[in-house]
Amino acid sequence: MKRKTAEKRRPGSLRETRTIFFNGLFLKNPVLIGALGLYPVVAAGYNLRMAVQLSLLMLFISLPTGVIFCLVGEFLPGWLRPGAVLAVSAACYLPAAWLVNQLFPGSLNTMGIFAGLMICNSMVLSRCNDYAPAHLLRAVLADILGCVLGYSLVLCAVACLREYLQRGSVWNGSTGLYIPADRGTALPFFGFIVLGFLAALVQGINLRREKKSGREAPRT
């Protein structure tokens, strides 16, 4: 058992760390491949400002939680770990929410229930409960940063499209071209459709890479 853990914890090269980071960013994107933490993307990501606030909140919650579970996760029994992740995530939420509110005054009110729901975001749970306890700190940091960045990119891209369709501007910057769309674009239904296309695109790229390299595509 100890040997197995030691094998998992064997230090990897910088290239491996980079691969872990880029896997989270694109090839194993938590939203597009793992379908993790869908609700902020489909329900809350209807303007760029909100998307950035949620992304920062996600970063400030998942980073300390991941580090804590990388250090102490193995000492906790498997049945207790999900509950412990939620408790730590909830504890990290308070300073994270304060910090985001300092960066964007009034953002907590704007985010409403979506801010609180970040505590039990399935991406945080999966990275901190499954990945962090069995890996080195460097790998955990690369994984969390890659996943959060990949998550934020998808969230912001979907939010940009929806904001543009709704108001013809992105983050108050008018683009000149404007055909006002129906309010339906702000609803989760539209978010799911856009997310579906993006997920299919990433899956397609992964399949093409798999065919090209002749080896199995990375899966979560």
Added chain:
Amino acid sequence: MKKSVCLKKERTSRSMLGSMLLALCTLLILPTVYFGWGPLLTTALTVGLCCLAELAFCLVSRKPVSLSDPSILVTGLVIALLMPVGVPYWVPAIAALFAVWVARGPFGGTGHNPFNPAAAGVAFVTICWPQRVFAYAAPVGWLPQWLGHSALIPASSPAAVLKDHLKPDIVPFEMLWGKFPGPVGATAMLIIGACGLYLILRRAANWEAPLFFLLVAAGIAAAAPRIACSPLTSVKYELMSGSLLFCAVFMMTDPVTAPRTSIGRCLYGAFGGAVIMAFRHFSTYEQGACFAVLACNAIAPLLDRAVLRARAWGGKRIET
């Protein structure tokens, strides 16, 4: 060895798409008779824009440009036929651009797209501008183009009337000939049915998906009518309103996005029928055929995989 002249010609994707194009062009005749040149102009715009968008995509992504590929024309025609008569030209234009640049090109073009590009384009504009996409006009007779869209008389489609749980005030004969408000090419039931038969007989389309699609939709319409009427009347109105029949014939049969196995196609059609009826019952839009097609496209590979696994499992059981 000399090939017999009595042998049937081999089916190619080009010949299949040619049959599809012919069938789709047939659907333009009646709208032209009812509304004038408007539908033809919209079609020309959409098809032209699809071709230009494809050309631009090929140039940007440094792919070879295939001028002999008729699938892009099918995409343009389907988009135009699912639009209302007086729709502003930018709506089908955006649908065409979305279809080519988002649902078709990035996935590798012809034969590789997981979603029907036309369904994707129409679904996108439906969510963004539903008031424009569902703004139908009553057929009043030939309208010269110089009269413009102002001469059109706005009217509710039977699908919208059904959505309000009311009985459409249309004679079945008019429904068969498409003389009622609705998408340009999706109203003439007789022509669509004939096109479906032609495509199936020419083996340009499979029969499983549309048959099960219609059977399940009819079953749900009979079991849960949206209006106070007999089950048969409910089936009649549900199948003849909206773009249900059009999607069954021209979108569910798409060989690229449908499952490869026969059983898979039956399940695919049945799922589509259930989804479209669910959309009619529970969604805010009067028509959800394109959304149903997209949902079906998403599960097509899963159905194929399930059928192949079931076959392999059955084979193993027989061997043991």
